[in-house]
Amino acid sequence: MSAGLYTELLDLACGTFLLTAVLVLWLRELAAIVRVFALQGVALAAIAVLLGAHEQRWDLAGVGLGVGVLRAGVLPYLMRRALAGAAADRGSEEVRETQPLVNVAASLLTAALLTLLAYAVARPLTQLNPTPATRALPVGLAVVLIGFFVLVTRRRALAQVVGFLLLDNGITATAFLATSGVPLIVELGVSFDVLLAVLVLQILTTRMREAFGTTDIDDLRELHD
Amino acid sequence: MNTALLLTTPVAAPLAVAAAYALTGARAPHPARTCSHGHPVVVAETPVTVPAVEPEPERRPQWCPSAWWGLVSPVAILLCGSLLAAGVLDEGPASAFSGLLRADALTAWMLLVVGAVALIACGSAPAYLADEEAAGRASGRARRHYHVLVQAFLAAMCLAVMTGNLGVLWVAIEATTIVTAFLVGHRRTRTSVEAAWKYVVICSAGIALAFLGTVLIYYAARHAGIAEAWALDWPTLAARADRLDPAVTRLGITLVVLGFGAKAGLIPLHAWLPDAHSQAPAAVSALMSGVLLSVALTAILRYRVIADAALGPDFTRTLLAGIALLTLALAAGLLLAQRDYKRMLAYSSMEHMSLIALGAAIGSPLALSAALLHIAGHGLAKSVAFCASGRILQLTGTTRIGRVRGLLAHVPSVGGVFGIAVVALAAFPPFSLFASELGIARAGLAAGTGLAWATSGSLLLALIAFAALATRTTHMLLGPGPVQPESPTEPGMWPLTLGLAACAALGIATGPLTDLLHAAAQAIGGH
Numbered sequence: 055m056s057a058g059l060y061t062e063l064l065d066l067a068c069g070t071f072l073l074t075a076v077l078v079l080w081l082r083e084l085a086a087i088v089r090v091f092a093l094q095g096v097a098l099a100a101i102a103v104l105l106g107a108h109e110q111r112w113d114l115a116g117v118g119l120g121v122g123v124l125r126a127g128v129l130p131y132l133m134r135r136a137l138a139g140a141a142a143d144r145g146s147e148e149v150r151e152t153q154p155l156v157n158v159a160a161s162l163l164t165a166a167l168l169t170l171l172a173y174a175v176a177r178p179l180t181q182l183n184p185t186p187a188t189r190a191l192p193v194g195l196a197v198v199l200i201g202f203f204v205l206v207t208r209r210r211a212l213a214q215v216v217g218f219l220l221l222d223n224g225i226t227a228t229a230f231l232a233t234s235g236v237p238l239i240v241e242l243g244v245s246f247d248v249l250l251a252v253l254v255l256q257i258l259t260t261r262m263r264e265a266f267g268t269t270d271i272d273d274l275r276e277l278h279d
Numbered sequence: 280m281n282t283a284l285l286l287t288t289p290v291a292a293p294l295a296v297a298a299a300y301a302l303t304g305a306r307a308p309h310p311a312r313t314c315s316h317g318h319p320v321v322v323a324e325t326p327v328t329v330p331a332v333e334p335e336p337e338r339r340p341q342w343c344p345s346a347w348w349g350l351v352s353p354v355a356i357l358l359c360g361s362l363l364a365a366g367v368l369d370e371g372p373a374s375a376f377s378g379l380l381r382a383d384a385l386t387a388w389m390l391l392v393v394g395a396v397a398l399i400a401c402g403s404a405p406a407y408l409a410d411e412e413a414a415g416r417a418s419g420r421a422r423r424h425y426h427v428l429v430q431a432f433l434a435a436m437c438l439a440v441m442t443g444n445l446g447v448l449w450v451a452i453e454a455t456t457i458v459t460a461f462l463v464g465h466r467r468t469r470t471s472v473e474a475a476w477k478y479v480v481i482c483s484a485g486i487a488l489a490f491l492g493t494v495l496i497y498y499a500a501r502h503a504g505i506a507e508a509w510a511l512d513w514p515t516l517a518a519r520a521d522r523l524d525p526a527v528t529r530l531g532i533t534l535v536v537l538g539f540g541a542k543a544g545l546i547p548l549h550a551w552l553p554d555a556h557s558q559a560p561a562a563v564s565a566l567m568s569g570v571l572l573s574v575a576l577t578a579i580l581r582y583r584v585i586a587d588a589a590l591g592p593d594f595t596r597t598l599l600a601g602i603a604l605l606t607l608a609l610a611a612g613l614l615l616a617q618r619d620y621k622r623m624l625a626y627s628s629m630e631h632m633s634l635i636a637l638g639a640a641i642g643s644p645l646a647l648s649a650a651l652l653h654i655a656g657h658g659l660a661k662s663v664a665f666c667a668s669g670r671i672l673q674l675t676g677t678t679r680i681g682r683v684r685g686l687l688a689h690v691p692s693v694g695g696v697f698g699i700a701v702v703a704l705a706a707f708p709p710f711s712l713f714a715s716e717l718g719i720a721r722a723g724l725a726a727g728t729g730l731a732w733a734t735s736g737s738l739l740l741a742l743i744a745f746a747a748l749a750t751r752t753t754h755m756l757l758g759p760g761p762v763q764p765e766s767p768t769e770p771g772m773w774p775l776t777l778g779l780a781a782c783a784a785l786g787i788a789t790g791p792l793t794d795l796l797h798a799a800a801q802a803i804g805g806h
Contacts, residue, residue, distance in 0.1 A: 233497055
């Protein structure tokens with residue numbers, strides 16, 4: 055692969071990666087959000103595979119494929135199942151993000167600001183070792199920040215899970231772009247933890263529906279000082 | 280003895296016990312579904328004296344021996360901790376599996392603390408669970424889940440203190456979040472589901488930041504010429520930290536402190552702590568508050584060594600002192616307005632964690648030894664207080680301070696243990712928290728103007744917290760009691776008495792542990 059083509063493909067994958075995060079902010083239907091999230095998983099896997107192909111490290115490409123299976127396959131599948139359960143149980147009101155704390159226009163504006171912030175914060179990271187990969191590093195950080203934003207502004211339990219996973223995708227992308235991934239044992243542990251965390255959250259969502267009759271986070275207000 | 284075996288046992292023993300509990304599930308009594316009416320009985324408006332709302336069940340389920348298997352792992356952890364301590368003091372740090380498992384003096388110290396607190400929590404659990412079952416709030420199946428999860432929790436905590444790899448450290452601490460989520464939501468009531476949700480979301484997101492920080496440190500390490508296999512190895516990083524890029528390290532350390540700080544109950548991601556600690560079963564609150572918080576803080580202590588070598592001591596000092604002061608102020612303020620005794624204990628944990636963080640910020644050998652001693656003293660006293668509070672909840676059916684009165688007259692054993700534990704938490708002599716707070720204060724006042732001011736400020740705030748704690752507890756303990764004395768034999772009290780005795784003994788003399796304490800402080804930079 056020529057250097058120019060590699061850079062272009064990498065930038066394309068990173069662009070898709072960031073764009074899907076912004077799309078999550080734009081969409082209201084939870085099913086569509088999950089589809090976009092799966093697309094982001096594909097972009098993440100593409101980043102890893104491209105890096106692996108460029109550095110001739112096939113183990114890295116393998117890790118990338120594994121990450122892709124987890125983030126574009128297993129996790130979206132789990133979320134779709136939770137969503138189907140919610141829809142069967144409570145009808146259509148459960149599958150839409152009804153009242154995000156911040157409206158769509160303001161969310162998109164915030165995403166732009168967060169991306170700028172990510173570029174500012176990532177300057178020392180890029181300067182340490184300027185390559186095409188590290189120059190794309192701010193994208194990972196931007197997705198981390200957008201994930202945090204989704205986590206604090208969305209009111210549906212499942213939308214919060216997506217926020218958490220965006221955050222996590224962002225961190226994984228940062229790891230790939232900065233250092234071609236963390237050592238394998240750590241990567242395995244992290245993937246396993248994320249999978250379990252999503253499973254736990256899914257079970258808790260079910261319990262929340264049993265106890266509260268809804269998955270609206272705003273209803274969680276029994277505990278306070 | 281074989282080092283690898285010693286290093287593996289603290290993680291393997293709890294896992295084995297967990298497997299044993301999981302396997303015996305087949306022949307457990309028929310699983311009546313856990314009912315979700317866990318809300319305390321609606322109590323009358325006026326403060327009620329205790330016995331009025333207490334339907335003491337006649338028939339207690341017989342204690343099966345399997346309830347006591349849980350004690351195997353604390354004993355194994357304590358044993359390995361002491362053997363490792365002896366070995367480490369003689370021969371220096373031991374490691375196995377190319378650094379994945381590693382024991383230095385800090386590891387041995389933390390293992391001893393984890394083992395002791397686990398002994399208190401697991402020792403008082405059978406009586407607690409038997410009572411929950413008698414009251415119809417839990418089934419045999421729920422009890423088995425409880426045991427499996429608690430043992431897995433212990434294994435994850437041991438792995439977190441025993442690993443030399445910062446990536447594995449992160450994985451282990453995140454694993455504790457996942458395992459304890461179900462323990463927090465054990466009762467399946469509205470409040471406990473809410474607490475579990477907040478706990479998982481806030482802690483997982485917070486600790487994700489710590490992972491980002493870990494990745495950045497790894498990035499800096501790779502560019503400092505450290506090979507891939509060793510770039511997350513703590514001893515290697517600590518030894519070669521001066522070559523890390525300062526800008527990247529600064530960003531990474533900030534994220535790590537914020538992230539693991541979330542798990543340690545420090546500002547700004549502390550919001551889960553009072554909810555989770557007040558909703559979890561008593562023994563789980565004891566473990567979470569007594570050791571999980573300090574295990575997360577130990578991770579920060581380890582990163583502090585790297586940061587100090589790469590950036591100089593001022594950066595972490597300012598960061599930790601600022602976070603400690605803010606957390607302390609928040610905890611003291613909320614303690615003043617507290618009406619729930621389990622939340623009161625939770626905020627008191629935040630108070631003590633910030634004192635430990637302050638000790639780490641000061642960073643002199645005296646301050647670090649005192650901080651480590653404070654970890655042990657707080658672990659013992661707080662776990663006793665939480666276990667006693669669980670018993671009080673079972674006896675009175677409420678967690679509101681205003682509705683509990685006359686405990687000392689009614690149930691002298693429980694009330695007495697709770698009272699003494701709070702006295703220990705308020706750092707009265709002879710308990711070890713007195714010695715450690717004194718040590719932190721002395722080190723802080725000797726450490727230059729800025730830190731001296733921070734220390735005086737935190738002492739003032741600690742005093743406020745102490746006053747709030749004392750008034751609330753007096754209200755619960757004193758007051759008119761019933762005429763007829765309760766049955767004098769409260770079950771499950773021996774671990775609590777033992778814990779208080781250990782805490783007092785540590786305060787009088789650290790004895791054979793003195794060398795270990797100093798070696799541990801030295802291992803994290805107290806030269």
